[in-house]
Amino acid sequence: MAGVQASTLEQDIAGARRVLGHRNLVFVGLMGAGKSAIGRLVAQMLEIPFVDSDHEIERVSRMTIAELFEAYGEAEFRALETRVITRLMKTGPRVLSTGGGVFMNEATRSRVLKSGLSVWLKADLDILWARVSKRDTRPLLKTANPKQTLSDLLDQRYPVYALADVTVQSRDDVKETIAAEAIAAIARLAGGQDEIQIS
Numbered sequence: 001m002a003g004v005q006a007s008t009l010e011q012d013i014a015g016a017r018r019v020l021g022h023r024n025l026v027f028v029g030l031m032g033a034g035k036s037a038i039g040r041l042v043a044q045m046l047e048i049p050f051v052d053s054d055h056e057i058e059r060v061s062r063m064t065i066a067e068l069f070e071a072y073g074e075a076e077f078r079a080l081e082t083r084v085i086t087r088l089m090k091t092g093p094r095v096l097s098t099g100g101g102v103f104m105n106e107a108t109r110s111r112v113l114k115s116g117l118s119v120w121l122k123a124d125l126d127i128l129w130a131r132v133s134k135r136d137t138r139p140l141l142k143t144a145n146p147k148q149t150l151s152d153l154l155d156q157r158y159p160v161y162a163l164a165d166v167t168v169q170s171r172d173d174v175k176e177t178i179a180a181e182a183i184a185a186i187a188r189l190a191g192g193q194d195e196i197q198i199s
C-alpha cells in the first residue's frame with residue numbers, strides 16, 4: 001500500500017538523519033554511477049545541503065573539469081580536488097557527491113571513513129557506459145577505447161570503493177528508488193556504529 005511505503009520512507013529519512021548526525025554523507029563510485037544525481041536527490045529528501053565536488057571545483061576555479069585537465073593536467077586537478085574535499089569534510093551535515101577519483105586518494109579516503117559516512121553507488125559496466133557515453137565531459141574517457149578504459153578503472157577501483165560504509169546497487173531503476181534505498185541502508189546502520197565526531 002502506498003501509505004505504508006510512504007511512512008516507511010519517512011521513518012528511514014528520520015533514521016538516516018539520526019545516524020548521520022553532524023557527519024557528511026559521501027557518495028563514492030565510478031563515473032556514471034549516479035553520485036551527482038542521486039546525491040542531490042538524497043540531500044533534498046533528508047533536507048540537508050548538497051555539494052558536488054566537481055561543481056565546487058568548477059565554481060572556485062571558474063573552469064570546467066575538462067578545461068582544468070586540459071590546462072593543468074590530472075595531477076593539478078587532483079590537488080584541487082583534495083583541497084576542496086578536505087575543506088568540505090570539516091563541517092556537516094551535508095550530502096557530498098564526489099568525483100570518481102576522490103575515494104582513491106588514501107588520505108582523503110581515511111578522512112572520509114573517519115569523519116563521514118560513505119555510500120558506494122555500485123553499477124555494472126554496461127549501465128555506466130550507457131550513461132557516460134551520452135556526454136563527453138569526462139576527460140579520463142577521451143581515449144581510443146573509452147569503454148575499455150572504463151572497464152580497467154572498474155577493475156582497479158572496485159576493491160577500494162568496497163571499503164565504503166554502505167554499498168547500494170545503482171541500476172536502471174528510477175532515481176527516487178535508488179535514493180530511497182541509500183537512505184534505508186543508512187538508517188539500518190543505527191546502533192551498528194558509534195557516533196563519529198568531526199574533528
Ligand SMILES: Nc1ncnc2c1ncn2[C@@H]1O[C@H](COP(=O)(O)OP(=O)(O)O)[C@@H](O)[C@H]1O
Pocket residue numbers: 029030031032033034035036037038131132171172173174175178
Ligand atoms: N537511476 C538512474 N536512472 C536513470 N538515469 C540515471 C540514474 N542515475 C543516474 N542517471 C543519469 O546518468 C548520468 C550520470 O549520472 P551522474 O549523477 O552524473 O553520475 P556520476 O556523478 O556518478 O558520474 C546522468 O545523466 C544521470 O541523470
Ligand SMILES: O=C(O)C1=C[C@@H](OP(=O)(O)O)[C@@H](O)[C@H](O)C1
Pocket residue numbers: 029030031032035036054065098099100101102137138139140
Ligand atoms: O573518476 C574520475 O577520476 C573522475 C570522475 C569525474 O566525476 P564523476 O565520477 O562524477 O563523473 C570527474 O571528477 C573527473 O572527470 C575524474
Ligand SMILES: [Mg+2]
Pocket residue numbers: 035036037052054097098099
Ligand atoms: Mg558526478
